[in-house]
Amino acid sequence: MAANIKNISIFLFFLSLISQGYCKPCYLSNLSVKQTKTEVQIQGKPEWLVTITNNCDCPQSQVILNCYGYKTVEPVDPNILTYSGTDYCLINVGQPILKQTVTFKYAWDNAFSMTPNSSQITC
Numbered sequence: 574m575a576a577n578i579k580n581i582s583i584f585l586f587f588l589s590l591i592s593q594g595y596c597k598p599c600y601l602s603n604l605s606v607k608q609t610k611t612e613v614q615i616q617g618k619p620e621w622l623v624t625i626t627n628n629c630d631c632p633q634s635q636v637i638l639n640c641y642g643y644k645t646v647e648p649v650d651p652n653i654l655t656y657s658g659t660d661y662c663l664i665n666v667g668q669p670i671l672k673q674t675v676t677f678k679y680a681w682d683n684a685f686s687m688t689p690n691s692s693q694i695t696c
């Protein structure tokens with residue numbers, strides 16, 4: 574009898590581990606934004622490759638980055654990045670980012686700081 578209760582509690586313990594494993598919470602911080610300098614110069618300005626990755630298992634949509642002062646001499650596809658003209662950049666016209674990596678390139682004298690500002694997480 575005591576052994577049965579012990580087995581059941583072990584079973585429940587593993588069940589809780591499994592269910593936690595299936596619904597890991599997602600945060601804005603699970604979006605990573607990396608920038609690297611390419612070898613290319615555009616109109617005498619260095620080109621920067623930006624890679625945005627969503628590291629969580631749930632889609633994140635309406636992804637907005639802080640990109641204060643953003644400028645580029647290299648045109649960027651507005652379906653990938655739209656600059657508000659002030660502080661924000663909308664990624665993918667708000668379409669969800671799941672496992673795919675979003676990349677774009679821009680060119681300016683310096684790299685602009687780009688960090689996630691907000692997103693809608695659907696789990």
Ligand SMILES: *[C@@H]1O[C@H](CO)[C@@H](O)[C@H](O)[C@H]1NC(C)=O
Nearest residue numbers: 598599600602603628629630
């Ligand atoms: C998501 O972010 C949280 C908190 O920063 C972290 O604990 C978790 O490991 C991240 N998940 C993934 C899949 O990167």
Ligand SMILES: *[C@@H]1O[C@H](CO)[C@@H](O)[C@H](O)[C@H]1NC(C)=O
Nearest residue numbers: 601638639660688689690691
């Ligand atoms: C988002 O932008 C607003 C206005 O610039 C700022 O106050 C807030 O701290 C930003 N949030 C994050 C997470 O960067």
